Amino acid sequence: MIETTLDIPADARNPVEPFLRMERMPHIWCAGCGIGTTVNCFTRALLKSKANLDKVAVVSGIGCTGRVAGYARLDSFHTTHGRAIPFATGLKLANPELQVVVYSGDGDLFAIGGNHFIHAARRNMDLKVICVNNMIYAMTGGQTAPTTPLEALTSTAPYGVSEPAFNLVSLAEAAGACYVARWTTYHVMQLSRSMEEALGKKGFCFIEVLSPCPTLYQRRNRMGDGLDAMKYYKEASKIRHGAPTSECSLSKSGEIVVGKFVDRERPDYCELLRAQMCQSLGERYAEPEVVCSR
Amino acid sequence: MAKGFVSIAAERCKGCGFCVEFCPTRVLVLSSAFNSTGYHPPHVVAAEKCSGCDLCGMYCPDFAIFGGRYAR
Ligand code: SF4
Ligand code: SF4
Numbered sequence: 311m312i313e314t315t316l317d318i319p320a321d322a323r324n325p326v327e328p329f330l331r332m333e334r335m336p337h338i339w340c341a342g343c344g345i346g347t348t349v350n351c352f353t354r355a356l357l358k359s360k361a362n363l364d365k366v367a368v369v370s371g372i373g374c375t376g377r378v379a380g381y382a383r384l385d386s387f388h389t390t391h392g393r394a395i396p397f398a399t400g401l402k403l404a405n406p407e408l409q410v411v412v413y414s415g416d417g418d419l420f421a422i423g424g425n426h427f428i429h430a431a432r433r434n435m436d437l438k439v440i441c442v443n444n445m446i447y448a449m450t451g452g453q454t455a456p457t458t459p460l461e462a463l464t465s466t467a468p469y470g471v472s473e474p475a476f477n478l479v480s481l482a483e484a485a486g487a488c489y490v491a492r493w494t495t496y497h498v499m500q501l502s503r504s505m506e507e508a509l510g511k512k513g514f515c516f517i518e519v520l521s522p523c524p525t526l527y528q529r530r531n532r533m534g535d536g537l538d539a540m541k542y543y544k545e546a547s548k549i550r551h552g553a554p555t556s557e558c559s560l561s562k563s564g565e566i567v568v569g570k571f572v573d574r575e576r577p578d579y580c581e582l583l584r585a586q587m588c589q590s591l592g593e594r595y596a597e598p599e600v601v602c603s604r
Numbered sequence: 605m606a607k608g609f610v611s612i613a614a615e616r617c618k619g620c621g622f623c624v625e626f627c628p629t630r631v632l633v634l635s636s637a638f639n640s641t642g643y644h645p646p647h648v649v650a651a652e653k654c655s656g657c658d659l660c661g662m663y664c665p666d667f668a669i670f671g672g673r674y675a676r
Contacts, residue, residue: 318609325658336618339666347663349667540626
């Protein structure tokens, strides 16, 4: 054991503790994995937004990032693979008071759950979607994902990936998201600020976070460890707020455009539904009653 | 006198070194000693330089370190 002889106030606590099930630590994420860093940013965003934690729900799909739901000391749901968004949609419709956050990985949200993503964005469901993008299917063994950049080596592409990857921010904008940002785990302050902004905004908000995966992505590509990825993010990132998302695609080792790309207003699903019903049914339309017992 | 303090849960650390690399005032280095899971946790070499900014806490993926400012 290493002793430190610092003068630490007796009541000092790690600010993440109230938000996490600390009894489940250490978590399963690898040394140098960035998912925990995104969780720090999220918990600080929650703290700053002064959200009522009884009204915040976290929904995850399957995968390394899917574990976030299990560690969050909130109402949290670890759903089936790819189905975080439909589950979250149901949750939101049944209890519109909830602030519903979808916290999942690139494979879960854009491959298995790709269709759900575009339709929730199109309808402008009031969900905050945080996608930790490690550019690979990590938990299942490092297979090529729709986000794996060209030429990268994966367990299913030993000679290099030949198919182009999705540009997630462009996809989100085209599908209708009203808030779109991208950061990396190096940009902790900006990421936390973006998450706070999204928590305060109505409608479908999407934040992509590039995060190191030393074990399954970087090792095969000889890209070093987690710290090497962080240094790469630091050097290769360019902050360009409002950049056209179509110009922000990612490559294996090129420039990473980060920033807030889209921040617009659109009526959300519930408003549109109500407006349509009122128009068609007039006085016969009654607001559905929401009964939630805790 | 330092403005801030940094608290390290060495047993939870996985030795990624993010805190050491990104501490703006270079308060930390990775120790040569091991924790019980075989990683080298950080240790404080310049406590007086700590501003309590908590950047180390923002970066640490294992929730093993955080900084804070003294209330005075
Ligand atoms: S609180 Fe700030 S100054 Fe102190 S060790 Fe952490 S990063 Fe360095
Ligand atoms: S960031 Fe956390 S896990 Fe990484 S070396 Fe520092 S204390 Fe250890």
